[in-house]
Amino acid sequence: MIETVQLKKQFKEVQALSGLSFQANDGQITGLLGPNGAGKTTCLRIIYGLLQADAGQALIAGIDASQKPLAARQEIGIFPDKFGLYERLTVREQVQYFACLQGLSLNQAEQATQQVIDELDMQALADRRSAGFSQGQRMKVALAQAIVHRPGHLILDEPSRGLDVMSTRILRGLLRELKQQGTCILFSSHVMQEVAALCDNVVVMANGQVAAQGTPEQLCQLTGEAALEDAFVKIIGSDEGIAA
Numbered sequence: 462m463i464e465t466v467q468l469k470k471q472f473k474e475v476q477a478l479s480g481l482s483f484q485a486n487d488g489q490i491t492g493l494l495g496p497n498g499a500g501k502t503t504c505l506r507i508i509y510g511l512l513q514a515d516a517g518q519a520l521i522a523g524i525d526a527s528q529k530p531l532a533a534r535q536e537i538g539i540f541p542d543k544f545g546l547y548e549r550l551t552v553r554e555q556v557q558y559f560a561c562l563q564g565l566s567l568n569q570a571e572q573a574t575q576q577v578i579d580e581l582d583m584q585a586l587a588d589r590r591s592a593g594f595s596q597g598q599r600m601k602v603a604l605a606q607a608i609v610h611r612p613g614h615l616i617l618d619e620p621s622r623g624l625d626v627m628s629t630r631i632l633r634g635l636l637r638e639l640k641q642q643g644t645c646i647l648f649s650s651h652v653m654q655e656v657a658a659l660c661d662n663v664v665v666m667a668n669g670q671v672a673a674q675g676t677p678e679q680l681c682q683l684t685g686e687a688a689l690e691d692a693f694v695k696i697i698g699s700d701e702g703i704a705a
Contacts, residue, residue, distance in 0.1 A: 468517035493649040495666035501649040515602035518603035538607035548592035563610035617648035
């Protein structure tokens with residue numbers, strides 16, 4: 462489980478997070494939804510240790526990310542918003558390198574790399590350098606390096622940004638498979654269709670705090686709207702919605 466407890470973060474005069482509290486459960490996909498500037502990326506960066514909160518806690522499997530950052534990072538896989546790869550390395554070398562960074566021995570890393578290559582059906586790519594890969598192929602490599610060490614938690618920041626329709630469908634299928642395996646998945650997105658299709662729980666953020674949370678259906682019921690997009694606009698667009 463990933464949990465934030467009264468997270469606060471300020472950048473000069475900008476209050477990015479204002480007491481943010483929510484939890485993402487194991488075996489579920491939790492979406493962070495909010496307008497630009499709501500604090501989604503700041504929240505994720507605190508959870509995986511790129512930023513230090515001014516106050517509050519980010520807990521991964523009960524481990525405080527600020528107190529035990531290395532132990533916390535071993536519990537998570539990070540799927541970046543841009544699929545930057547080491548293009549002179551083969552896929553196998555790239556994924557194995559990240560496995561070793563996560564503390565696996567060379568023998569363990571080799572075995573784990575082959576396993577994830579098989580699971581993601583990447584045998585044809587395994588011994589090719591990634592220069593010239595399509596976005597869908599790069600996405601698979603990025604996901605492989607995020608899950609090679611078998612983390613119980615996966616964090617994604619706008620995962621489908623820049624992907625074509627087929628790559629997006631592949632990614633959604635892979636996320637559903639990981640969910641079925643019990644992985645706790647937390648991702649931010651601006652794509653309402655993606656959130657409605659994937660998420661078991663949605664956390665709507667506004668002004669650095671939770672404006673509303675629940676299943677997509679519950680948010681629609683809360684606002685009296687039939688579509689998640691309309692529910693979202695109502696939640697962030699009025700004081701009444703934010704109070705809910």
